[in-house]
Amino acid sequence: MSKQRYGALILPSANRVYADASISLMSAEMGVLDREILGGRISDLAAETLGGVPYLTFTLGDPTEREIAFLSNLSALYALFRLADDGGLHPVAVAPLDRLDDDLLTIQKYAGKTNEQFTKMLLNVTVWASASGGDMTGPGGRGRTLRIFDPMCGRGTTLNQALMYGFNADGMDIDTKDFEAYAGFLKTWLKRKRLKHTLELVPVRRERRLVGRKIDLTLGLSKDDYKSGDRRRLTVVNADTVRAPEFYAANSFDAIVTDAPYGVQHGARVQTSLSRSPSDLLRAAVPGWTRLLKPGGTLGIAWNTHVTPRSDALDILSSAGLAPLDDGPYRDFTHRVDQAILRDIVIARKPA
Numbered sequence: 001m002s003k004q005r006y007g008a009l010i011l012p013s014a015n016r017v018y019a020d021a022s023i024s025l026m027s028a029e030m031g032v033l034d035r036e037i038l039g040g041r042i043s044d045l046a047a048e049t050l051g052g053v054p055y056l057t058f059t060l061g062d063p064t065e066r067e068i069a070f071l072s073n074l075s076a077l078y079a080l081f082r083l084a085d086d087g088g089l090h091p092v093a094v095a096p097l098d099r100l101d102d103d104l105l106t107i108q109k110y111a112g113k114t115n116e117q118f119t120k121m122l123l124n125v126t127v128w129a130s131a132s133g134g135d136m137t138g139p140g141g142r143g144r145t146l147r148i149f150d151p152m153c154g155r156g157t158t159l160n161q162a163l164m165y166g167f168n169a170d171g172m173d174i175d176t177k178d179f180e181a182y183a184g185f186l187k188t189w190l191k192r193k194r195l196k197h198t199l200e201l202v203p204v205r206r207e208r209r210l211v212g213r214k215i216d217l218t219l220g221l222s223k224d225d226y227k228s229g230d231r232r233r234l235t236v237v238n239a240d241t242v243r244a245p246e247f248y249a250a251n252s253f254d255a256i257v258t259d260a261p262y263g264v265q266h267g268a269r270v271q272t273s274l275s276r277s278p279s280d281l282l283r284a285a286v287p288g289w290t291r292l293l294k295p296g297g298t299l300g301i302a303w304n305t306h307v308t309p310r311s312d313a314l315d316i317l318s319s320a321g322l323a324p325l326d327d328g329p330y331r332d333f334t335h336r337v338d339q340a341i342l343r344d345i346v347i348a349r350k351p352a
Helices: 016-038 065-071 116-128 157-164 176-193 223-228 241-247 278-292 310-319
Strands: 003-010 043-050 053-061 077-083 089-091 147-150 168-173 197-206 209-220 231-238 253-259 293-304 323-325 335-338 341-349
Touching (some): 003 016, 016 043, 147 157, 157 231, 176 197, 176 209, 176 231, 241 278, 278 310, 310 323
Parallel strands (some): 168 231
Antiparallel strands (some): 043 053, 077 089, 293 341, 323 341
16 A cells, blocks of 8 residues: 655644644644544654745555545645655545535624534544544445534534534523524525525423523425425524433433533623533533443533643543543644633543
8 A cells, every 4th residue: 555645734824823723733633634534644744834835744654535535624634735756746636524604604703612623622532532423424425414512602603513513413501692692604505505495593492481592493405305304403402501411312322422611701601600610610510511421421521721721631631431542643733813711622432
């Protein structure tokens, strides 16, 4: 088998701080992909500047169509090239999963919104580490329809990325303003895109008592999909995440992906005292989230290490019966967001 050198051109980022970290973050992301999906086939991973432009270069022997499909979904990938010995760059055709227009991710602007590239990376590495990771994509770029849960979904960036991939998505958030803003955005966006769908805001009751509200969306990723019955489902519950098991059945989700509160204030947003203490929130919520994971499913959390040390996050996950993944590339996601936030990712797997 011949080995060939490749170069991944990094996607430009409007966020300067994130752009500075994008090479090292995608290196960690590719490390997880190689370990969990590609079987250690990537070698010589390095950051290089070619023609004054940053690339992530690597060696891979005769990649299959399925391997190219996985590489196509790296969060910061702009283009992929085969590097010739004479310095030439030969484009490699990529096959990203994206099924919808990318303004589903970019059009919303608000204080505290998570960078879309980071959200995609967090979703990627969490899914790849799960028992369902190998089913995410395949030859031609299409894989199995997974079910993703974001238990603190805000205005839906993670849910929107899951929909982009053609997954089913579920979310919860206690903030009524975020819930209503996301519902309004979905209504407007779907109407403008003329996608066939049904969207309802419905009350959720238990024993005749109102316990929350829910966005219930069913859509076709194309008109033909909708007509044939090939539809995707999104739900969002406006309620406290510690009550997640009241709204979702055990063993429901392939992966749970969330961005925990950073312990800093965004604008005038104020929530409960519990939400202002990430450690307390996670200790209260993670046991319930764990029940909702399928065996072999994974929980991926991004959080601010200034307010919760990594050791505390690992302890919370272990205490809930999960097995943290805490070596190799899983230790390489730490990066600065601003002076008050040093963000990291922790991933843990539910025993099969």
